[in-house]
Amino acid sequence: MADYQYPIDFDWTYQEMDQVIKLWNAVEEAYENRIEREVFLNRYRAFKEVIPSKGEEKRYANQFEKDSGYSLYQVVKKAQDKTLKTIKMSGK
Numbered sequence: 001m002a003d004y005q006y007p008i009d010f011d012w013t014y015q016e017m018d019q020v021i022k023l024w025n026a027v028e029e030a031y032e033n034r035i036e037r038e039v040f041l042n043r044y045r046a047f048k049e050v051i052p053s054k055g056e057e058k059r060y061a062n063q064f065e066k067d068s069g070y071s072l073y074q075v076v077k078k079a080q081d082k083t084l085k086t087i088k089m090s091g092k
Helices: 012-033 037-050 052-066 070-077
Strands: none
Touching: 012 037, 012 052, 012 070, 037 070, 052 070
């Protein structure tokens, strides 16, 4: 169980918050266990519907990494490897 809060905007709809939270869960899963590459990419696409701006994505991702130690950027980078079926990040 995480001992930090997910970076979200309370002006978002419930559905938008849910999409963002599912992405943070997917990043955690990639570090703590493993996650199917397609599942992660689907969650990332849904996240990008809520946060289409690269600058805004970076701001939220940096906050999440600062709080959790888990890098969205590194997981996305690894997910770009089309030969992988699952994503497993090593360490924090």
